[in-house]
Amino acid sequence: MFSYRSLLVPLVIAKLVMGVSCLVVADSSINITARTLSNKVAYIPPQCYTKTEDQSGDVHNPCFVCHTIGQRPNYINDADLQLNYSFNDTARKNHWENLFQDRSQAVAAISDEQILQYINASNYFDGQGRIILAEKLAQLPENWDYDRNGVWNGYTPDIWFNFDDQGFDRDKQGGYSGWRAYGYYPYPGTFWPTNGSTGDVMIRLPIAFRRNQQGESDLTVYKVNLAIVEAMLKEQDIPIDPVDENRLGGIDLDKNGELGMARLVRYDWAPLQQRFMWYVGQAYDLQKQGKLHLAAGLFPEGTEFLHTVRYVAVDEQGHNQLSPRLKELRYARKRFWMNYSKLEDKIHAEMKEKHDFPDRVRVFRGNSEVGVSNGQGWSYTAFIEDKNGQLRPQSFEELVFCAGCHSGVGSVRDGIFSFSRKFSAASPQKGWHHWSQYGLKGVTEPIRNDGKYEYTYYLEKNKSANEFRTNAEAQGKFFDQQGNLKADAVSQLHKDISWLLFASKQRALELNKAYLTIVREQSFAKGRDAVVKPLENVHRSLKPDQETGIQLPLSYLPLLDSEIVGMLNEDQDLYLPALLYREQYYWAEFEKTSTDNLLWELASHGLYGGELPAGSTSVLDNNLYLTLPLISNGAMLFSAEMEYSHQQNDQYLWRLSDFSHYSETGSE
Secondary structure (H helix, E strand, O other): OOOOHHHHOOOOOHHHHHHOHHHOOOOOOOOOOOOOOOOOOOOOOHHHHEOOEOOOOOEOOOHHHOOOEOOOOOOOEOHHHHOEEOOOOHHHEOOOHHHHOOOHHHHHOOOHHHHHHHHOOOOOEOOOOOEHHHHHHHOOOHHHOOOOOOOOOOOOOOOOOOEOOOOEEEOOOOOEEEEEEOOEOOOOOOOOHHHOOEEEEEEEOOHHHHEOOOOOEOHHHHHHHHHHHHHHHHOOOEEEEEEEHHHHOOOOOOOOOOOOEEEEEOOOOEHHHOEOOOOOOHHHHHHHOOOOOOEOOEOOOOOEEEEEEEEEEEOOOOOEEEEEEEEEEEEEEEOOOOOHHHHHHHHHHHHHHHHHOOOOOOOOOEEOOOEEEOOOOEEEEEEEEOOOOOEEEOOHHHHHHHHHHOOOOOOOEOOEOOHHHEOOOOOHHHHOOOOOOOOOOOOOOOEEOOOOEHHHHHHHHHOOOOOOOOOHHHHHHHEOOOOOEOHHHHHHHHHOOHHHHOOOHHHHHHHHHHHHHHHHHOOHHHOOOOOOOOOOOEOOEOOOOEEOOOOOOOOOOOEOOOOOOEEEOOOOOEEEEEEEEOOEEEEEEEEEEEOOOOEEEEEEEEEOOOOOOOOOOEEEOOOOOEEEEEEEOOOOEEEEEEEEEEEEOOEEEEEEEEEEEEOOOOEO
């Protein structure tokens, strides 16, 4: 479990700073306020230059997790980018020079004690528990002031990293900052701790979402509005704590046709069929007036996200943790609303421009104070370490690096990657928790809506645990000498994602040291990846429309709510994350053994690792009759019943006795 008390009770670090004084270098003269780009294509990340075909002719495909057919209202379809490096003339040269630096000597010169002291010293709080950046921005340094008006016009850090048992951030007086942390499945590849960084994400909705219709702060109203936003982004029902719909202005949250105690937000939004959904509290009034908007797959205007990127700390049990020191503090705000039509028109216009002017580079608006726009309503701003390890505003070029991925790929969901991957209501605190409260240890593997295990699928298709194929530790753990996945490692991954995602202490130390050398150089414009030795699986330059070697594009698919839904894969094997039997919950896997007789064999099972599920779960009664209220095969939903058939040697078999198909609004 991630736990770092130094964020909750700020460190007294005088002695610590003395211990790492050898790491402190005089600050550089990075021109933070400049709007020029040394790398005109800084929006194309280093991973896009990966060599997907190795020397033996084997093809690796990490590309599909970003480049895919977008889910409405993301109208980007860039799955073709899996097939070739479709770069303009400027982008054919790889400008990420840090990928090819040999940092082995610099890394060796930093002792384990030095790097541990460094990452364990907070650069967010000072010794008195004050937010360092807030103090600095109140007396704005001249070289941070983009418009020379003496006032910081961007986001001022205001989170205290002091989370209660519902994931809400509390200030020193016990009040609410509005930020709420959530657990989520880390995005495949670079974003796993084993590849160099830890991180967390918090969301905050505007003040109207936090007040009732009388204008009073109301935590129940805020929690329900957050659940409504979650329902719209995931396009599924969201369980909530029981709430009186009459108290919330008479909004029928569960869509049962009457006002009473609601235990879920029912996703039922089809405006062309006159089926609508509404926020509650003051947000409802503003929505009725047309000043706030609601649509599937979109956040309301004014939504904020805060994301910290940190070093990898490792506790005595080997669990990866968030370091007290921040590499980056990233902030996103949805400044204005764009409806489906405008979003689609924008994508079509960009496609036309790329066709008509293939060598033009993308143009981004914004600056280091207010952030860089993604052209879809969002602005992104951030802070990053200076040479002394203190946080400074990121330059325009450093922000363009972030804005590119948050607007130009098929897999992103309204500019944000993590929220649609939020843990379900069956996880601790209904998924509303910070990594310092509940970590990744023991979390079961996420499942795509085609029934495939997501991380296993990534390993199968990429044949490695990161894009650059440099993670030898994970390679040895998950692949044999022939490059095949190890069955026992995959089985362990299904039950506990930390088996893949966590770095060993030695690997974490090495990657932390490698990143620190970049901090010393302030060479972020040349790449931020923690690289010790020059990478071999990366192109330095490319030919026009050079092929990747990938023959068939793969699809990045949304995740199922794997805590409460049964999954049927393409072989019709059945996976049940939560099966109730004799007052205990289990996970279970059934393999189909006979098509003619519709027989399934119990292949493996174990005790369920989370809290009791909040939604529909499978039940095995004392007569071994199995009731499956909700199963997905990735395309359709079913309910089913299976009766115990017989035992054959050590095999236990069940026969399908009945099933029915579900429509969007109910069973048929």
